[in-house]
Amino acid sequence: MTRRSMLARALGVLVMIVFAIMLPTASVAAQDGESVHGTIRDPGGDPVKGIAISVTQDGDEVGDTSTDADGAWQVDLPEPGNYQVEVDLATLPDGVVPKVRGGEVREVTVDEGDAQPVIFPLVKEGEQEEPGSPATEQTEQPPAPPPGETEEPTPGETGVAPAAGASFFDRFMQTLANGIQYGAVIAISAIGLSLVFGTTRLINFAHGELVTFGAVIALFFHVGGPGLPLIAAGAIAVVAGGLLGGTLERGLWRPLRNRGTGRINLFIISIGLALFLRHLILVFQGSRPESYIDFNLQKTMDFGLFVITPRDLGIVLISLAVLFAVAFMLQRTRIGTAIRAVSDNRDLASSSGINVNQVIMVVWVLGGGLAALGGVLFGLAQVVHWEMGFKLLLLMFAGIILGGLGSAYGAMVGSFVVGIVSHISTLWFPAELQNAWALLVLIIVLLFRPQGILGRKERVG
Amino acid sequence: MDFASILTTALAAGIGPVAAAYALAAIGLNIHFGYTGLLNFGQVGFMLVGGYGIAISVSILGWPMWVGVLLGIACAIVLALILGFPTLRLRSDYLAIATIAAGEILRLFYMSSYAEPVTGGVYGLQQFAGDFYDLNPFPPDRYELGPLSFGAPELWIMIVGWGLVALAAVLVYLLIHSPWGRIIRSIREDEEAARSLGKNVYWYKMQALVLGGVLGAFGGMVMVVNTQSASANSFDPVVTFFLYTLLVLGGAGRVFGPILGSVLFWFIVVGFDALLRSMIANGILPFLESGDIGAIRLSIVGLGLLLLMVYRPQGILGRREEMVLDAR
Numbered sequence: 053m054t055r056r057s058m059l060a061r062a063l064g065v066l067v068m069i070v071f072a073i074m075l076p077t078a079s080v081a082a083q084d085g086e087s088v089h090g091t092i093r094d095p096g097g098d099p100v101k102g103i104a105i106s107v108t109q110d111g112d113e114v115g116d117t118s119t120d121a122d123g124a125w126q127v128d129l130p131e132p133g134n135y136q137v138e139v140d141l142a143t144l145p146d147g148v149v150p151k152v153r154g155g156e157v158r159e160v161t162v163d164e165g166d167a168q169p170v171i172f173p174l175v176k177e178g179e180q181e182e183p184g185s186p187a188t189e190q191t192e193q194p195p196a197p198p199p200g201e202t203e204e205p206t207p208g209e210t211g212v213a214p215a216a217g218a219s220f221f222d223r224f225m226q227t228l229a230n231g232i233q234y235g236a237v238i239a240i241s242a243i244g245l246s247l248v249f250g251t252t253r254l255i256n257f258a259h260g261e262l263v264t265f266g267a268v269i270a271l272f273f274h275v276g277g278p279g280l281p282l283i284a285a286g287a288i289a290v291v292a293g294g295l296l297g298g299t300l301e302r303g304l305w306r307p308l309r310n311r312g313t314g315r316i317n318l319f320i321i322s323i324g325l326a327l328f329l330r331h332l333i334l335v336f337q338g339s340r341p342e343s344y345i346d347f348n349l350q351k352t353m354d355f356g357l358f359v360i361t362p363r364d365l366g367i368v369l370i371s372l373a374v375l376f377a378v379a380f381m382l383q384r385t386r387i388g389t390a391i392r393a394v395s396d397n398r399d400l401a402s403s404s405g406i407n408v409n410q411v412i413m414v415v416w417v418l419g420g421g422l423a424a425l426g427g428v429l430f431g432l433a434q435v436v437h438w439e440m441g442f443k444l445l446l447l448m449f450a451g452i453i454l455g456g457l458g459s460a461y462g463a464m465v466g467s468f469v470v471g472i473v474s475h476i477s478t479l480w481f482p483a484e485l486q487n488a489w490a491l492l493v494l495i496i497v498l499l500f501r502p503q504g505i506l507g508r509k510e511r512v513g
Numbered sequence: 514m515d516f517a518s519i520l521t522t523a524l525a526a527g528i529g530p531v532a533a534a535y536a537l538a539a540i541g542l543n544i545h546f547g548y549t550g551l552l553n554f555g556q557v558g559f560m561l562v563g564g565y566g567i568a569i570s571v572s573i574l575g576w577p578m579w580v581g582v583l584l585g586i587a588c589a590i591v592l593a594l595i596l597g598f599p600t601l602r603l604r605s606d607y608l609a610i611a612t613i614a615a616g617e618i619l620r621l622f623y624m625s626s627y628a629e630p631v632t633g634g635v636y637g638l639q640q641f642a643g644d645f646y647d648l649n650p651f652p653p654d655r656y657e658l659g660p661l662s663f664g665a666p667e668l669w670i671m672i673v674g675w676g677l678v679a680l681a682a683v684l685v686y687l688l689i690h691s692p693w694g695r696i697i698r699s700i701r702e703d704e705e706a707a708r709s710l711g712k713n714v715y716w717y718k719m720q721a722l723v724l725g726g727v728l729g730a731f732g733g734m735v736m737v738v739n740t741q742s743a744s745a746n747s748f749d750p751v752v753t754f755f756l757y758t759l760l761v762l763g764g765a766g767r768v769f770g771p772i773l774g775s776v777l778f779w780f781i782v783v784g785f786d787a788l789l790r791s792m793i794a795n796g797i798l799p800f801l802e803s804g805d806i807g808a809i810r811l812s813i814v815g816l817g818l819l820l821l822m823v824y825r826p827q828g829i830l831g832r833r834e835e836m837v838l839d840a841r
Contacts, residue, residue: 120804255606308823316552316605320761321822323754327815334808335801442750446617449610457606481627488621491614498611499599 086162088137089126090170092119094148099123099339100174104140109133118143122339126167134161137170144174151175220479222357227475229358235451235471236371237433239464241426242448243378244297244419246463249452250395251408251415253315254305257322259423260445261329264438266293266424267431268337274344282346286428290421297420300325301413326442334438341435367429374425375464378418382460387414395458447474447487450494456504465505469493519791521660523784530667530739532779533674534560538732539756539763539771540681541725546757547765548689549721550701552605554753555596555612556729558619561748562588563730564737565623565632571641573631578644582734589730592619593723601718616750624745637744645670645738674735678772681728686768688724697721698766751811758818764830773829786810 088107092100099122106116107127114135115127129135139156141149150156151173162168245259266289273285280288304325308318347366352359382388390411393401402408423441430440448463451470455462470490477489497504526532538560545551566585570576576584596615600608623632632638651665663671688694699707700714708714737743755778763774789806792798801809827833 120802122804122807124804255609313823316550317822317826319552319606319609320757321819323757324815324817324819324822327751327754328812328819329815331808331810331812331815335805335812446614450614453607453610482625484625485621485627488618488625491618494614495596495599495611495618498603498607502599502603502607 086129086132087126087167088129088135088160088162088170089124089167090172091123092125092139092172093123093174094145095175100145100148101338101340102143104143106138106140108136108138129162132162132166134159136160139172148174223479224476225357226359227479228472229360230364231472231475232468233360233364233368233433233471234475235468236368236375237426237430238444238447238451238471239467240371240374240429241423241444242451242463242467243375243460244415244422245448246452246455246458246460247391247395247415248419250458250460251391251398251412252305252309254322255319257319257445258300258326258329259419259448260441260443261326261333262293262297262420262423262441263427263430263444264330264333264441265296266290266427267436267440268333268427268438269293269424270428270431271337271342271344271436274346275342282344282428282432286425289424289428293424293427294417294421297416297418297423298413300420301416305416306409306412330438330442337436337438339438341437343435344432347432363432367433370425371429374422378422379461379464387411391415443487447471447490450490452504453494454497454504456506459504459506462504462506469505515791517660519784519787522787523780525661526783527776527780528671528675529779530670530674530735532775533671533678534732534735534739535756535759535779536678536732536772536775537674537681537735538729538752539760539775540678540685541728541732542753542756542760543765543767543771544685544697544721544725544728547760547767547770548694548701549697549718550605551601551718551722551725552609553612553722553725554609554750554757555614555616556725556756557748557750557752558612558616559589559592559726559729560733560736560752561616561619561623561745562592563733564743564748565638565733566730567734568633568638568641568737568743569631571644572633572638578642581641585730585734586727589726590723593726594719597719597722601715601722613750613753616748616753620745620748620750623748632745633743635744635746637742637746639742641743642738642741645673670735670739674739677731677735681731682768682772689768693717693720701766754818755814758814758821761818761821761826761828764828766832767828767830770828770830777829782810782814785813 092103094100099119101119101123103119103123103125104116105118105125105127107114107129114129117125117127119125127137137158137160139150141156155172158170158172160168160170241259241263244262245256248254248256248259269292270282270285270289273280273288274282304321305318308321313321347363350361350363352361353365380388382392390401390406391414393404393406394408394411398408401411426444427441430444434440447470448467451467452458452463453466454469455464455466470493473493474486474490477486481489538556541559542553542556545553545556563585566588567578567581570581570584571578592615596608596612600611622628624635626634628634646666646669649665649669651668653665656663656665656668689698696707696712696717697720699710699712700717704714707717733748736747759774759778760771761774762778763772764770786806789798789801789809790803793801793803793806821828
């Protein structure tokens, strides 16, 4: 026995190839052996479902498939060699064509054991290029973004883009208006997170999923299913969000509290719950962003300093009204006083006769309902997307830490700051980084004023 | 259904290079979370700077790969200092939120068109690990044993990956059984007590954060060298959640916890994928499409993390009394 084969044998017990799991979230290319795969996206970067793809070799069909909800497709091949991969033009969405005329067919050479990516760039009709131009003559395609990943819907599409050539002051006012609208959505969603933290000291990582849940429920009753007007569908979503919040409190968090589970354990449990819910929503909703039908196309109204669509104005006004209602409730009603008492000192509240569990239940139902409302408004301002809540969650965290962890008013103020910062940053920096700037503000605030804008100056270390 | 092939796929995943990369990063996370009690939810950020350290050095700057490794380590140290400075004095929940935010900032930034000349933007960087594969002592061939078969490059990266895991495990073992290890564990148990004994808790936490971050960077390096591709999208926050899941599964605060956890995690996850795929192919689950598998896998991971944390927070190897993390 040669040395090499002995070595191979000894090591063979321990090692072997893994093609399948090279990327943590990639799930498509899972077979050994040769295959071709890719992800088809429309010109906006969103994955396209249901595009038929066929693979032929010397005129014989080897396999066919169609893209899944993530726009991903894969065809296993019998052996290495040259293949033609073709997209069925009839299954492309209307108004979308291959980037290069004739680009629906691609020749690929697949080596042994290769999972060869094949890209079909798509453009809007009318932007098609003739073959042979230098930019498009590449045979080696750039690698596809990992399948299973979807690009984030561009946050910049909310509000009204400031007109090019406007003066800096005009652009500033316009982005400020957009930022206030964004902040209003964050604030509505973040109140529940802040109240839950205040009353139970739980950092609920699954709060973002309550937001997505609301948006998706509204989408279901509005676009799919019964086709209700958005306002009715939104109302149903708010009720459903409240129910979900209450169910989670009753079925999960209260029993865990009673068992005396540690705070950090609870935090990690909420992360597990978030992963679970988010991807459950993905299974049902699919990864394709969708929009509500109502209030979709609107003319902007000119207020001199800025222009705004009635839809965005409505979002801001609804948010402000709800924020004032919540503030009134916290300040003037019995239950609001009880919530503040429990946030302040739970044991003291309990011993002065407040039913703490009942108060926490109210907070969860309220928080779930508000999160769902935030989701509907967010979906209205941008698009409904399975990851929208998670993206918003980090901004909510930034907002409530900025405002002071546990203070509901702080959460409101902080959220507006986060929304405004993220939009103002687009004056100087690319829009794709706007959320990064908002998160950076969070870290800077932790440096200089860790208790937040409205937080009490207590020891947080 | 072909159970043998499902099992083979799962086994391959359990001992594959990705499992090694995750084990390395999880060993780093174990120093943070398991031993020091730091809630670092931005471990993926350390992996990202480590991976891109190599990718940028070789692809953009044209440096040899070993310089890239040093650059990746340096970036991880700087990141740990930047993150630790404001947050280590605060309660652990602040650290958690600040670190996850930092991880996202890094990902968004590396992916942006702004950084594209250096990072390759959404396309990332490819084919930068030539130096590494040139060192491969195994002649190109298929190496087989039983049902498992692998090529020379895979064999090489796996041996190096698991070798690094073993080195890291030895390092952690020695550190934890040293006076330094006793101090960081005492910080986890009771920070005030450690402080009252005159220990500079802040500084020890910073050391732990740096050390674990560097191990995370090594995990990221193994990950990108394995695929010869660094793409910001593969450094999603979900990676950190995976790390927590496998760490809790194996047992946080144990030297072998992250290693056992990583092997089991990938065995289970990929085996489950393969099982689901073959069930769908056989028409057993008609209401699912194969495109849903990725999502189902992730939701199962989430559910698994939840149930583990509720019913067995100490995982397989851990000690329950060490996982009653509270208050701080």
